[in-house]
Amino acid sequence: MASVIEYSTVVEMFDNITQKYLSDSRPMLMHKIEGSYVNFSYREVREMVHSFALGLAAIGIKRGDHIAVISENRPEWVVADMAIMKLGAVNISIYPTLTPKQVEYILNDADVKIAIASNQLQLNKVLKIFNDVPSLKRAIVLSDKVVTQEKKVMNYSHVVEMGKEFDQLYPGYVDNEQKKIKPDDLMTLIYTSGTTGNPKGVMLTHNNLVSNMKACASIIHFGSEDILLSFLPLSHSYERLAGYYTAMACGTTIAYAESIDTLRDNLIEVRPTIVTTVPRLFERLYNRIMKQMSEESKIKQTIFNWAINVGKTYRYSKRKNVIAPGLSLQHKIADKLVFKKIRERTGGRIKFFVSGGAALAAELGEFFDAIGIVVIEGYGMTEASPVICANLEQKYKFGTVGPPLPGVQVKIAEDGEILAKGPNVMRGYWKNPEATKEAIDKDGWLHTGDIGQFDSDGFLKITDRKKHLFVSSGGKNIAPQHIEGLFLQSSFIEQVVLIGDGRMYLTALIVPSFDSLKEYAKKHRIEFSNNEDLSQHPEIYKLLEGELSKFQKDLANYERVRKFTILNSPLTIENDELTPTMKVKRRVVEAKYKELIEKMYADVV
Known part of the structure; x- marks a missing residue:
């Protein structure tokens, strides 16, 4: 549905939506504190933002200043973001997974004046590089539990207290500053993930984001009755636009997952109706479902496969508005026996998932659609605020x-x-x-x-x-992400990186799913002492060889992987092999595993 309020800037959206629902009993935000979800009302969040904006003004933040926010998803992220905006300052959002060196680069490049850190871990990063950032004057830590003797560090409560004194001296200051904000004013710098080289600061104005918010809200139904579960980093433009600004403008409650590791539990606790996510979530969920089914009896496997086929036929027929006699009854039986149980793993109330950040395999979209889990896939990039295209809730193509x-x-x-x-x-x-x-x-x-x-x-x-397209030494154009997506459908493969640009044939670096391998090894009496021992076992190589053959059978010869190497440890953000949105840094990975890669081409003459 369209936004329920009028606005021309993001901060005006916040003011108008909190005013509209000021006395509403629904929570605006939900966050888990000490084991339980706590609700934050529209009135509470509105007051928190105003108080923090006063505090920032009290310590000298002015229109045009650059303020960094280094934090996990939490209500205080929203409070800091909106408070910065109210003063006409610019939010430089930084992933909490970045290293001190990467943080230093962004703080220097963006001329950051104040860094706001969520906790001790993030504050330590700032303190480590503080003296190497000439523009940096102060750090604020959002957690009052952090105790520090550093004079250049203030905690959240202290800033708010200073704001109270400032308000007595300069009543109406924040409101007057906000009135100066224009749609074309710079609102934020979002640094690209940097799969190649240093990240670049993307300059986005209020109008950039407002135009995208309104366009998204006009085609995707975010409603005041919905609860959105947010787990992708708010530092990324996709979550910030879809899982924060657009949802908020439509009066949707936003609940924060604790982390991606607790997502399964948080889905059950929150029972959301909407989740913004990336394809990797569906790949993992699919593999988990298929692995469980492989351990069931032949009868249950037959029922499952029948149900999926019925679901695909039913959903297709429904989109065409032509449902064959008897199909509805079959679908009801399939839903009761199979689909409902799977949907309950997501809380049982999902209207749709919004998927972005990378391509979703058509087979996965069709599979979840058959179950009754609609996946709305979109496309964009930070430079476009970020959404460019999106499927519709009632009209979509895998x-x-x-x-x-x-x-x-x-x-x-x-x-x-x-x-x-x-x-x-x-x-x-x-x-x-x-x-x-x-x-x-x-x-x-x-x-x-x-x-x-x-x-x-x-x-x-x-x-x-x-820039990812491969051109083989034989002149053939190859799209690696499509092929990688096929292999990721295997329950035995966790990560895969194709190699082959300028080469005679394709090879791959594979990170296996060690949990699945261990169960396979136990079942087939394969002895091993650790992950490395297991991954190098001839039977495991043979298993993965069979998986590749299965998923690449319909590819052209030049698109097929001829050799592969099994890695003993996963590619991670911490090791700089992945971006914060889980995209592979190909150059980094290829450089790190150069020796292993060259061995796969050693016999080429």
Whole structure:
């Protein structure tokens, strides 16, 4: 549904929505504290934001100042964000998973004046590099439990107390500053994940984000009766736009998951109706379901497979408004025997998932749709605030990212690159005019770096990243992400990185699912002492070889993996092998495992 209020800036949205629901009994935000979810009302959050804005003003924050927020998802993230906005300052959102060195780069590049850290861990990062950031004057820690003797550090409560004194001296100051904010004012710098080189600061205005919020709200039904579970980092443009600003503008309650590791429990506790997520969640859930079914009796497996086929036929027929006689009854039986039990794992109330950040395999979308779990897949990038295209709740196509959003123009260049244009396109990259010129041409088209094509119904299909496309030594173009997505359907494969640019054939680095391997080893009496021992066992290699053969059987010869190497440990954000949104840093991985990769090509002459 469309937003339930009028607004032209993000902070005006916040003011108007909290005013509309000021006396509402529904929570605005939900957060787990000491083992239980605690509700934050619209009145509470509104007052917290105003108090913190006064405190920031008291310590000298002015219009145009750059303030960094380094925090996990929590109500105080929203409070800090909106308080910064009220003063006309600029939020520099930083992933809490970044290293001190990476934080230092962003703080220096963005000329940050104050860093707001969530806890001791994040504060330690700031303190470690404080003296190496000339622009940095002070740090604020959101947790009052953190005790420090550092004079340059203040805690949240202290800032709020200073705000009370400031309000006595300068009544109406925050409201007056907010009135100066215009739609074209810079609102935030969001640093790209940086799969190659240093991240770039994307400059987004209020109008950039507001246009995207309104477009998304016009096609996806976020309602005041909904509860959205947020677990992707708010530092990322996708969660910030979809799981925060747009949901809030529609009066949707937002609940924060504790972490991705507790997501299964939080789904049951919160019983959300909407979840914004990435394809990896569906891959894991699918593998878990299929693994469980493989251990069931033949009768149960037969019922499961029958139910999935019925579900696919029913959902397809329903979209076409033609349901064959008897199909509805079959679907009711399948739902009672199979689907309802699976949906209960997500809390049992899901209306839909919103998937973005990477391509969702069409087979996965179709599988969950059959169960009655609708997955709305969209596409975008931070430079576009971020959504460019999205499937509709009642009209969607598996394997596509839907048509362009209202108000956004999309076209395909001669080389297949997707170009976008509209009010959501960024102002440019911070202090990087050359990169800006490279990204946005003279006619205002944003060059996404993605390859795609439209189908006959105007739905966009993404092929791959332009810079990720491999060209084999034989001149064949290969899209690695599509092939990797096929392999990730295996319950025995956790991560996979294809290698082959400029090579005679494709190879792969594979991180197995050690839990699945251990169960397989136990069942087949394979002895091992640790993960490394297990992963190098000939029977395990043979198992994974069979999995690759199974999932690549329909690929062309030049798209098939000829050799692979099993890695003993997962690719992680902490080791700089993944971006904070779980995308593989190919250059980093290829450099780190160069020796193993070259061995797979050692016999090429």
